[in-house]
Structures are given as structure tokens and as C-alpha cells.
Amino acid sequence: MSEIADIIQIGARNMQNFELLKKIGKAKGYKNKEQYVLLKRGFSNNFYEWTCAAGYLEQSGVPAEKILLCERGSRNHAAPYEVTLDFGMAIKAKLDTNYKVIIDPSHGSRHSSLVLPLTKAAIKMEMFDGLMIEVHPNPRGSVSDADQAVSVDCMDEFLTSIYGESNNYAS
Numbered sequence: 001m002s003e004i005a006d007i008i009q010i011g012a013r014n015m016q017n018f019e020l021l022k023k024i025g026k027a028k029g030y031k032n033k034e035q036y037v038l039l040k041r042g043f044s045n046n047f048y049e050w051t052c053a054a055g056y057l058e059q060s061g062v063p064a065e066k067i068l069l070c071e072r073g074s075r076n077h078a079a080p081y082e083v084t085l086d087f088g089m090a091i092k093a094k095l096d097t098n099y100k101v102i103i104d105p106s107h108g109s110r111h112s113s114l115v116l117p118l119t120k121a122a123i124k125m126e127m128f129d130g131l132m133i134e135v136h137p138n139p140r141g142s143v144s145d146a147d148q149a150v151s152v153d154c155m156d157e158f159l160t161s162i163y164g165e166s167n168n169y170a171s
Contacts, residue, residue, distance in 0.1 A: 007068070013042070018053075039053060054099055069097070069101045071093070073110075103118070105133060111148060135152055
């Protein structure tokens, strides 16, 4: 994938796969240090473990400015499969590291009804470098992550309410 992708994602379950992390920057096809590497925080990993995992990426040759830390929620006591988006952890990562930080409110809640309110909160904080949101034309028909996906129409309405009619949501 490194030969064609603009971003390489290291999922939460691989955040502590140190052998993988050590090979990312050295991988055949890594785009001359131009690719971003998105590192999702593991379900139960603390700040130190998350940033040390990012350190393995740097040691492999990924420049710090190309590492995206992704806050995607931690397991909580509500149910075996429930997660809570941890804005405190994301803020600490933004303030205490040189990495970019993005928020994943879809995995950070696992409930579509919570995705847009969490998205709005992240936008209002005006400190994060991006969002990663599960959007699908027919969320109930989605093969994966159907419970946390929001519809394209719902996302469009939300973005219009935040940014206006410009349809230029990238800024």
C-alpha cells in the first residue's frame, strides 16, 4: 500500500506492534518521507504508550511532522464493547508533543447519534488537525461499522450548518 497511499493507517490493535512500527519508514515504496502515518491510540493505552509508539515510527524514518496521532476512544465500564472518546488525552497529545492530532468520533463513540455532537465539540475546540468520520450513503446497509456511520446527507447538512453553503469543507 505504501506505493500508492497518501496515508498509512496503523490501527488501534497494531499500535503496539513494534516490529511493524520499526519497518514503516523503511518500507519499500515509502514515498520519500512524503506520506503521513496515522497512529490510532489503542483501546486501553495511556499517553506514554501512545507517544512511545510514535517514537518507533520516527526511529524508522517517519518525520515527526508526518505522524498523525488519532484519538479513537478507550474502553469503558458501560459495556464490553463501549468506548469513550477521550478529549483530555487528545488535548494532552496536542499540547505536549510535536505531532498532529486528529479525532475519530465514529470509533470514539460507536453510536451514530453521538458522532456529530462529538464532531462539533472537536471543531469548537479549534486545536485539532482533523477529523476522521465514518460516512456511508446507507449506514444501515453498511457491511462494517453500521452502528457508528452517519449518512452522506446528514453529514452534508451538518457541515453546511457549521461552514455554510460553500461546499468547501476541507478548510
